[in-house]
Amino acid sequence: MTTRRDAVHDTLRRSEGFRSAQDVYAEMRLHGAKIGLTTVYRALQALADCGQVDVLRTDEGESVYRACASDDHHHHLVCRRCGHTVEVAGPAVERWAEAVGSDHGFTEITHTVEVFGTCSSCSAPARVG
Amino acid sequence: MTTRRDAVHDTLRRSEGFRSAQDVYAEMRLHGAKIGLTTVYRALQALADCGQVDVLRTDEGESVYRACASDDHHHHLVCRRCGHTVEVAGPAVERWAEAVGSDHGFTEITHTVEVFGTCSSCSAPARVG
């Protein structure tokens, strides 16, 4: 039974940036979906576990999810204003992380890399008057 | 008045890896310090605000702090087992992040980069028998 999970996945796919569980829940309820918050959390976790969605932690400690287009390992360039997200590859970074780790005798190296900025739309000067 | 803050900072400096506020608080109390949890939180935040300690978020959403040797921008190679931490520079990564951002029209670019692994001590085969 994946109806609920699919519904959650769909909601996420319709979103542009990263969304929190509470966001997803609110949006689904808004559109009339009959689903509980607990189920949204479980679906999101399940999706994250099987790699179908990416997870990030906000500065406030909230987990946010995104249904990314790319299945491959990639990173995110996220607008800190509107949340607009671009998936980016960074082979150089992958190699760097691996090298840094093994240089220091570390094994089973993983890394987290996220880039934040203000996207062009958001950095456009606010209309005055 | 910075007595408390200094005490917190000192405790952190004596630690090898990243420590949570609760950790720091427990350790200080253990050593007889008379300080409240609230104050530890406040001191840690203040130290982080003025860049005297680095902050990370664990997978569990806990904030962990570290008094780093380097004042300059740097990243961390953290042992996921024992927490042993190495401060590493990554000029190539800085440039990459900047380039990725501006390529997509983003400004005011920041980034988070952390590398995790198992350090040599921890990956040594466990003694059997």
Place this chain on the structure above:
DNA sequence: GGAGATTTTGACAATCATTTTCATTTTCTC
């Protein structure tokens, strides 16, 4: 088609790090 087993769901309570509140204490400032 149906009985019973299994899984999923979701309302509610519990957890837990962190933050607020607010009265008390400490530390200036003059």
Place this chain on the structure above:
DNA sequence: GAGAAAATGAAAATGATTGTCAAAATCTCC
């Protein structure tokens, strides 16, 4: 010292997330 301003901390509040458990949905085998 007196009074103002800042720091402290105990306890309550917050808020995301997780656990509980009974009800509902679904599957399985006859």
